[in-house]
Structures are given as C-alpha cells and as structure tokens.
Amino acid sequence: MDHATINLDARARTLLRTLIESYIRDGQPVGSRTLARSSGLSVSAATVRNVMADLEDIGLIHSPHTSAGRIPTPAGYRLFVDSLLEVRNPSPEEVRAIQSGFDPNASTQDLMDTTSNLLSRVTRMAGMVRLPRHRNVALSQIEFLRLGEGRILAILVIDGKEVQNRVLELERDFGQDELQRMANYLNAHLAGKSLHAVRAELLREMRDVRDDLDAMMLAAIDLGEKAVGDEDPDDVVVAGQTHLLGYEELADMERLRQLLEAFNEKQEILGILDQCIRSDRVQIFIGRESGLDWFENCSVVTAPYSVDGEVVGVLGVIGPTRMSYDRVIPIVDVTARLLGSALGDPTNESR
C-alpha cells in the first residue's frame, strides 16, 4: 500500500484531495465532471475519469454502484489525512470558546468534565478525555480511620487538593490510636514525595529493613503499601454522545446502539485511547483501524496532553469518518495543549 502512495503523481493527488474534500462537504458521491471543474486543474472530465479508474484500482476510492460518483475508501481517507490534508488554523472564536472554558481553579475531575464537554460542543461530535495518570503528583497526606472490625478507611490527599478514599479489609484489627501513629510515621517519611516514589519506597522498605523496625512500623509500612498500592482506577470521561445521532451515515440503529453502549461500558474507549498515549501528536483512527468492528463509519481523532513535558493522558473525539478533519484536528490539538497547561498551571497547584 505504501509504495502506491508514492506512485501517485501530483495531479492524482490533487484530484483525490479535491474528491475527498468535496465528499466530506456534501456527503454525495462525486462524479468526474464535478471533480474536473472543482479541482482547479484544466483537464477534461474524461481525463479525470481515467485517473479515477486508477485510484479505484489502488483501492483509494470506490463507487457504491455502476455509474454513481466515487467515494473515498478507508485507505483513501488514510492517505488523505496522512499526506494530503492541510489543516486550518483553528478559528479565533473556537480558540476563545475553548480557552474561556477552562477554569484554572477547578478540580481535576471538573477539568476533565469541562474539557470533554468543550470538545463535543465545538466539534459537534462525541468528546472524551482519559484521566491523567498520577505518576508524579505529590502525596500531601495520608490518614487512616477505623470503620469497624478489620475494616479501615485510608484517605490520601494528593497535590493538596485531590482526595481519594480507599477501604482496606485487614486480617488484624487496629485501634484508632495505633492507626494514628502509623499515619504519623508514614506522613513524616513520605509526605511531599510523588505517589510513584512513595510506592517504590514502601516496597523497598518492606524488603530491606524489616529487622530494624518494630512491629508497629512494619505494620505501618504494610498498611501504607496497601493504601497506595492500587493504581488509580482507569477511567475516561465522555460527553456529547448524542451528537452522533445527528449523522445520517450512522443512522443504522443497531450500529448506533453498539456505539452508545461502548460509551457506557467505557472499556473499549479506554483501549483506543491507550493506544494513543505513546504518540506525541495528533493521531487518527479511521473506521475499523482501531480493531473494533462497529467502528465502521466512525473515526477517532486523539491527542495526548502533557504536564511539565510528560504525557499524562489522552483526549479526543469520535465522529463519522466523513468529518472535517481540517477543522477537527487543530481543535483537538489546541484543546490538548490548553488542558495540559491548565493542569500544570501554578495557580492550580498552589491551592
């Protein structure tokens, strides 16, 4: 396939680009006459037909039936977004709309919500945001609360603002005063370090220094490890799914159901987003490329967002394959940047 793209001469590329742009705009198969006229080239419709026949052989376009116009195949879209597309700069209004949506004082959860809402509102498709990994956020404080026989509540305060609760089931029972002392010990040792570091340290101490510590400290370390142990839950925030009902190419009810179901389950969405987290720029999945059958006629545009140079999450939109990539891509891109800086914003960290 790849060598085929190289074989395309300038004229064929122009025609393919014009064809796809036209189809994206109108949603109608485009015929040779229209294409000849709108391409800007001074060639006749017959010539265009020849070129189109070639493109069809390569598998970039196809006609739904004899004597209809041509529409792009997934491979055609692929080539289009990879090397033919000229992305517009996002319009100033759009940038402003996105920018003004970010409240630098909001909690992380709120930021995620607004972001996916913004994405879906501006693009009129479904927006989604993968929650940031908390690898390098600082543990501010850890506390334990006895709930009942062998059940204690661990409270982690992160970055001085996020609070996480975890209920631990233990075999041994601890009194509240014991718990208090263990928390004090852990806080003294670990407060201010990143969760990642905390975890590593606890594991190391459990292995190395168990002889040097009294039973209480040992229990404290054990408890701390249990409390920080679990990764934060994988999650993704989705918004604006209902926009997808508006696109007639997605009008098949059964398909649509599966699609919305996937948004509810979130599992598959997560899978897709996680595929993108290693990339450092906008990525695009077209149709079934993501591996899910029911993504036919859908495309996904994602971009990772980073704080202090480290990628911490991914966001993106899902819409019909026939979408305005030139408009959507920069929107996703700029949103990712703005989210990254909102998360890393000092005004956000200070409180």
Added chain:
Amino acid sequence: MDHATINLDARARTLLRTLIESYIRDGQPVGSRTLARSSGLSVSAATVRNVMADLEDIGLIHSPHTSAGRIPTPAGYRLFVDSLLEVRNPSPEEVRAIQSGFDPNASTQDLMDTTSNLLSRVTRMAGMVRLPRHRNVALSQIEFLRLGEGRILAILVIDGKEVQNRVLELERDFGQDELQRMANYLNAHLAGKSLHAVRAELLREMRDVRDDLDAMMLAAIDLGEKAVGDEDPDDVVVAGQTHLLGYEELADMERLRQLLEAFNEKQEILGILDQCIRSDRVQIFIGRESGLDWFENCSVVTAPYSVDGEVVGVLGVIGPTRMSYDRVIPIVDVTARLLGSALGDPTNESR
C-alpha cells in the same frame, strides 16, 4: 373526561382493552374484524365498528388515516392502565433474576447501580433509580483533615460503611490538633444519631448554648454544622438508555436525541421522579403527562421504595408508551420492594 369513563358499558370496555392489548402486542392499528374476532365477544365486525366510532368520539382511540385500524390515544392508555389492566404476577424467572442481582453486602452506590441495571435488563427499557434520602441513617463518625490555609476536609462515615468527603473553606485557620479535638467532641456527642437529628441538634446548640461553651466547642459546632449542613446531592442513576434505540416508534432521531440528552442532564428525570415520591404505589406517566414535550411516545413507570416504612426514594423505567404494562408494572413493583429490603437488611447495616 372522567364521566366518559363511567359511561362506558362492559362491552365497550372489553373492546377497548382487547384493542389496546392487541396494539401493544403487534404495534399495528387494529381493525374491526380482527377486534371482533379476538375480543371473545360474539358480535359482528359492524357492531364493533359502531362501538369504535363511539370510542373515537370520546377521544380514547383514533385512526392514523381513513381506513386504517384504530390505535389508542394517550387518554385511551390512561383509562387502560387505570381500570382495564390486569397485571400479571411477575414470572418466577424474573423474580429470581432480580432477587439474585441484589448483593446484601454491596454499598449503597453499588446497589443503585445494580438496581437500575436490573430494571433495564429485565424490562429491556431504560431503568433509573433515585438515590435514597439519607434522612435517618446514622452518623458513625466525623473527622477533619487540614488541607491547607483555611481549607479543611470533613469526612463523614455513615452507617459504618458509606464515606462522604466535603471540603470546607473557612475564614479562620485551624491546626490539626484543634481539628482533632473538635472531632472528638462532636463524635462523643453525635455518633450514632441520625444525620437529621445531628443537624437539628447542632442548630439548636448553636442558638441556645453559646454562652456556656468555650470558643473551641463553639467552633466545633459551627464546623460540624457546615460539614453536615448540605443536603446530599440530588442524584439519579440511569442505565440501559440504549435499549430505547430499538423501538421503532421512537425512531425519530431528533426526538431520540432529546431523550438521551435528558438522561445525560438528569435534571428532568429527577423532576419526574420527584413527582412520584409522595405516592405509595406504582405510578404511571403516559406521553406528555409528565409535562415534557419530548416525552411523546414515551411512558414512565415508577414505584417508591421504602426502608422501615419510610419512603426514601423512587425507581422506575422509561420506555415506549406502547409497552407491556402488565409485565412492566409488577417488575417495577417487586424491584422497589426488594431494593427497600436490601437497603434495610440487617446484614447490610451490621458491617
């Protein structure tokens, strides 16, 4: 309208009932011949036609066009569910399916999730559960954690298993040891009492005894009042919205969009459910009766659920007006009962 229902003789009622049952089953307008045959009455089609003409005059049925059969109007459905419907007992499998879904050890939130999932799975429509009011649950414990300058985290443990976090912004700053003492004071006074009682007591103490207490106690009461003060957030759990895509009478995309949007916003759903909380049995909204335009072609079946004799919430389903009320009503009913007892189950309260 009401006197009209009284004017109906037995035959007309039978015919209306058969007509609606038939329409609910097949989704087709039903004509006089079919109706005459399936009603069980020994009357001719012509007679049936006369009766139908009367029913149409009263506004209980209408034909979509000349010489199609008749279909029920909302008023017809209303009369049907009010006085013609014979509800089946829920089938044993259904009861078992529902019953086995309840895990008596689950947290309230999990219970809500499973319940709405159950409702939607068993009825194949959208299920929803209004979160229970916590009016008479016991406060087990209250703790405070200093997050930063003037920001403290209040942790309420309720019923020995639910945990609620609330961040309070205060004008004055407290040290952690002060907070500890205040928590001790509050726990000593209030633990074990219902949230409702706690709140009342705190308010009373603030008014009455401020002279007798030192500043610390006063601050503690103030703090406690702030922590328990807010009502728990209004919320509703929804599941299985996607089932609604399967019903062709809801196939209008624009309508469907509004409907799903409403599920996302939850506000309107809340409104509907709250209308039902005063009732003590199954309630039904047909079409626009709930006051929302876009509920055309939809009906809502709700039932309140109670713990220890007090109604604490509502659950229900939303589906097409043309639904099997005789099957859905008992399902909703029995689910409400089972949820109530799962919430009140002593095995649930003990841990």
Added chain:
DNA sequence: GTCAGCGCTCCACTCGGTCGAGTGCCAGAA
C-alpha cells in the same frame, strides 16, 4: 498523454393500476 463522443448502466422518480384492509352508512332482522 489528452480529449470529445458514444453507448451503456444504474438510480431515483413518477405514474397508473391493483389489491386488501378497513371504514361509514343504511336497510332490514330480532
């Protein structure tokens, strides 16, 4: 390599006709 032209294909649309379900009404029976 490009282009005009021809013949062909296929879709979308319209038109007329038929069929069947169902209605409304009427006159006669019970």
Added chain:
DNA sequence: TTCTGGCACTCGACCGAGTGGAGCGCTGAC
C-alpha cells in the same frame, strides 16, 4: 332499540413500466 349483513368508498402498500439524468468505460483522433 339494537344488532347485523351488505355495499360503496377510501386509503395505503405494492408492483411494474417508463423516463430522465448522472456518470462510467471505452475508443479513436490529435
């Protein structure tokens, strides 16, 4: 008075034929 059979009529669903138009592939000329 109530019921019933019969009749004329209406309307939607379906079918098939016909038509116009868009668009293709191919070919022969330049």
